[in-house]
Amino acid sequence: MIFKTFEADSFEKGLKLVKKEMGPDAIIVSTRTKKPNILKGSFSKKIEIVAAYDDGIYSSPTSSPLLNKSDLSSAKTTGKEYGYFNKERRKHSYSFVNHFSKRNSSEEDENFLTPLFDSYFKNIGDFEKFFKTVGIYEDIIGILISEISPYTSRNYNLSTELKQKAVLNKLSSLINVSSPLTIPENGQRIIALTGPTGVGKTTTIAKIAAEMHFLKGKKVGLVSIDSYRIAATKQLKTYADIMDLELKTAETKRELQKAIKSFSDKELVLIDTAGHSHKNTERIKEINEMLKNILNIETWLLIAASTKTEDALNIVNEHLAIGLSGMIYTKLDETSSYETLFNTSLVSGLPVFYFTTGQEVPQDIEEASAKKIVNSLFNKFINNNFNYKTLEN
Structure with a gap:
């Protein structure tokens, strides 16, 4: 792996330098603000970015699907249209630079101490144990291992922090x-929210409406097609x-249009839709009939964080006929355990727009964060291992 340090007047300019010299697949390993050095003629702060690039010692991941159709079927997902394992999904997957360019340099710090990292992760086998312990979907563990193995190899001799x-x-x-x-x-966006009963569709619509109307000054209209729950x-x-x-309110497709x-x-x-069990295929068909062929409509699926992975994948699978957009x-x-979020996101490949964090309207909603999910794992x-070792002692 090749490392290089870049200096720029701003984080954005630094990222442009990284992209230009190392390409979009470069890894941002650290950033810091350097104070002015008047003795050296520097009178303004500089942003220092340390980036790394795989020089080819390890082959890049294949662009072909990593799970075949039967595997994806058992995972309760589509196989062709969705998924991290899909060719198009991988082609458009976030590179490190693109991921960081959408977030500022004040990205939330990791919530566990760096010294603990080396204590628990001495080799690639420890990562396999980690994935199994935190509940990562079994069929994707091997793929995750292959993705991170270059950065855990002794050949790279990375510091614990890097x-x-x-x-x-x-x-x-x-x-x-x-x-x-x-x-x-x-322009205009038309978004229907769907999902199981009790997942929080109505309050989530209110939160999004409040954010867009009051904070962003947008004209917002609301529609309810939930004729089952007055x-x-x-x-x-x-x-x-x-x-x-x-x-x-609308009870028929014509009324909705x-x-x-x-x-x-x-x-x-x-658009607020009727809540239902993912096993209630008739209700899902009704919603599908209401929403299908409506020009430019998007359908976002809501899943509660406490849902078990198997159930969440079933929910996604049963709603695919509606044509999910996010x-x-x-x-x-x-819950403080987000393995379902990680598993469902990777297997479905669907974009995640928001997290909701309580019942309060409008404040209990935030932009989705991949790092929040990964940090929780x-x-x-580490908490489980710490508690186990404490009991041993």
Whole structure:
């Protein structure tokens, strides 16, 4: 692995230098702000970026699917259209530089101490133990090992800190996190939220509506097609009244089309769908019939963070017929273990837009963070091992 240090007036300019000289697959291993050195004629602060690039000792990952169709079927996912294992998904997967360029240099620090990293991860076998211990989906462990093995090799002789950052960044880069919700100039986005009963669709719609309307000044219209739960429509009506937003209800496809057409002056239209079990295929078909063939509509699937991986993959699989455009993970405040988020993100390949962290509207929502998911896995592993060793003593 080749390392190089870059200096620039800003983080953005530094990233451009890294991309220009080392390409989009370079790894950002560290950044720091250098104070002015008046004695050397430097009167302004500089940003120092240390980057690394694989010089070819290890072959790059294949662009062909890493799981065959039968494997993906057992994983309860599509195989062709979605997934980190899909050719197009891998082709467009985040590089380290692109991942960092979308976040500033004040990215949240890792939540475990660097010295512990070498204590628990002495060789690649320890990483396999880690993945199994924290509940990573068995079929992808071998793939993850091959992805991180270059950065754990003694041939690279990385320091503990650089090794830790490289592994964290690599695992984070595999999660398809979307940029914040934006509205094209003179355009409109129509987004329907779907998912199991009790996952928090109605409150999530209210949170997104509040953010886009009050913080970003967008014109927002709300539609409810949940004819099964009168309470849900009343709840959304209450939020709409508080935010002074227009709410329309629709029980048929024609009524939905009419409602959307009436919101032609709105920049964002949010649609609340009926909650259901992922096993209720008839209800899912009803939602699909309501939403399909509506021009430019996006469908985001909501999954609670406390859902078991197998159930989450089943939920994704059963909703694929609707034509999913992205995901939101809800109720992160109810669990500190995010292996389901990691597994579902990698297997589905769907972009993740938001996390919700409580019931409060509008504050309990945040942009999705791949690092938050990955850090939680390491924290879980180290805490479990620490508690185990304490019991032994």
